[in-house]
Amino acid sequence: MHKVLIVDDEIFVRKGLINLIDWSSLQFDICGEAENGVQALNLIKQLTPDLVIVDIRMPVLDGLELIRQVNVEGEHQPLFIILSGYPDFSYAQQAFRYNVSDYILKPVDEQELIATLKRIAITLNQKQLLSMTREKPLVEIIIESLVQAEPDDQVMTQIAYTLDIPLFSSYTYVIVEMQDGLPNREIEYMLPLQTLLQRYFHLEGQPLLIHARAYNQYGFIVPPLWQDEQIDAERMGYNKLLHSLEKNLSTKIALFIGHKVDHLKQIVHSRTSADECLNYRFAASYNGLFMATELLELPLYYFDVDEELHRKLMYEVEANRNDGYINAIDAIFIAFQERYFAPGAVANTVRRSMIATINIIRQLEGNEKNLAWLEELLNWQTKYRNLNQLRHVFINFIEEAAEYIAEKRGEKGEGNIEKVKKYIDGHFRENIYLKGIAAEFHMNPIYLGQLFRKNYGVYFNEYVLSLRIEEAKRLLRQTKKRMYEIAEQVGFQNADYFATQFEKLEKMTPTDYRNKMFDQK
Structure with missing residues (x-):
């Protein structure tokens, strides 16, 4: 985390800035507050903040004079962001002469501040990388810098020197996912995982580039010497690693293995391919080992199940x-x-x-x-x-x-299919439909339709139609009602549709049926 000191003579402005954003998610931590430049000078010496956010106008010692004194006299040199309620170009000119990182107008815009902090975090990360010593490498900062973007040559040279590793060699980024069935970070695996990986890769006394990710995941860079030894047995080596980790950590684990790259600077591309492997976590037959070389050409399915x-x-x-x-x-x-x-x-x-x-x-x-x-x-x-x-x-x-x-x-007490059938038998002359009957009996219409067909061998609509046609045949034989009257009485809203359905089932028109019945008499 990078330390931040906030300097403003108004307490509401200071508290408003502190509560405006999630500082920790941007790699920052508020280490202190000051209400004027004199207090700020003392706190900069005591707390050694990485960044100071300061109002340009304050009593006792204003923001610009504070920055000048720190630049000229201070042993510790933090970065500065100026806050101002005055969009005066002369202030901005003077601020940038002091190498101020940014000049933000009040009221502070949340998105503008976030964008500025992201940019400054990258600068601070690279600054820390260049100030590393052989005795105390900043492993988390190194790997996060490497996997976010290709660092410049100066940074890469310092990393290689500090860790005593070659720039030109085989490197692979691997995601270790703890599938313990617990919420993220309920168990912290970083230290035991780091120890196990160093032992597996024979790195005793040497650093392993590893960092924590979201969703119970950890990312690390496989050392080049181990990869060179694998040649054609890469899957076997990773499979052995997977079983060793599961045995020692007593939990189910998956490894997502990116493409191998030939330069440490290109590890960001290996990380990208490892991230893409996460999309294949539900694919068949990979048994916890997901390799970019085997998976990324396979087409993913993005739609719903059939x-x-x-x-x-x-x-x-x-x-x-x-x-x-x-x-x-x-x-x-x-x-x-x-x-x-x-x-x-x-x-x-x-x-x-x-x-x-x-x-x-x-x-x-x-x-x-x-x-x-x-x-x-x-x-x-x-x-x-x-x-x-x-x-x-x-x-x-x-x-x-x-x-x-x-x-x-x-x-x-209404889920019995026999009761549904009795209801249909008594109401088929009405404008009934499957969805309405399902609601009447508190059943899902799809389920009711399938259950009805299973029990009676016909679809709901076919059964209702057969009842209506049988009743129509009775009325044709026993009454002299007209066709539209019969159609309406048996549940059809349209006489032509009734005639069409009747002919489809009986192979003759309603009129032909009536005439045939009278001829037989």
Whole structure:
């Protein structure tokens, strides 16, 4: 972290700056405050801040005079940002003569300050790199500088000298992901991981370039000597490393291995390819070892799972059939692996199934918050990082939801398919439709349609049509009503449509049918 001293005679301005942004996320830490230039001079000597943010106009000693005295007399030389409520060009000219890093007008704009701090952080990082000694290398700063962008030649030469490593050699960036099923950094693995990696790569007494990333990940640069020894056995060497780390750290681990580069300066490109390997974490048969050389030419799948698989799962959930929804889930997860689903596509599929399940629960006037596994599935991406872990959580959620749905439907006492059929038999003359009946019986329409066909061998619409045509035939035989009257009485809104459907089923028009019945008499 880089230390920051804030100097302004107004306390509200100082506190406002402190609370304006997340300083730590930008590699800064507020080390102190001063209300005038004299206090600031003393604090600069005591605290040795890397950056001083100072108001240009203050009592006792103003900002410009403070900067002049520090530049001329101070042993410690921090960087400065000037704050001013006066857009006067003469002030800005004088400030930049003192090598001020930036001149920001009040009120301070959040985005402008963030952009300035990001630029200054890079400057400070490079400044620290150039001031390193052989005895105390700043490993975290080195690797983060290397993997963010290609450093200039001066910095690269100093890094190579300090670490006693060649510039021109084989280097690879590797991401180690701890798949412990815990939130990020609940267990801190940095020190034991560093020790294990140094031992594995035979780096006793030498530095290992390693740093902490987000999402329980650590990145490190593989030393060139080890890589040169592997030649054609690279996968085998990384596989041995993976098993060694899992055994010693007692947790599931995945390695994401970038492309090999021929110059330390190019490690940023290896890091980029390692990051791209993260998109293949759900691909089949890689067993925790994901190598850019094997993966990055394979096309990722960015869409939702097939509609048929989703329908199948929802049907089995509504039917509360354990074997059925387990098989449906397995089919979905096989698709994830075999078609190289991107993490976003996997997340969308899980979200879609979860929403559909919650909708069923709400239709039954249930409360999804009663499901113990809901929270785990909602937040799965913060804890679960491989398919086995996700499958475990997903199955537990679906199993619990299916039982809850069956329980709520039992409470309603209206989930019996025979009751649905009786309802249709008594109301087919009305303008009924599947969605409306499903709502009446607190069922999902897709599930109801499939259940009806399974029990009675016909689709809902086919059954309703057959009832209407049979009733129409009775009316044609027993009454002298006109066609439009019969059509309306049996549930058709349009006489022409009635005639078309009648002919399709009976192979003759309604008129022909009536005439045939009278001829037989």
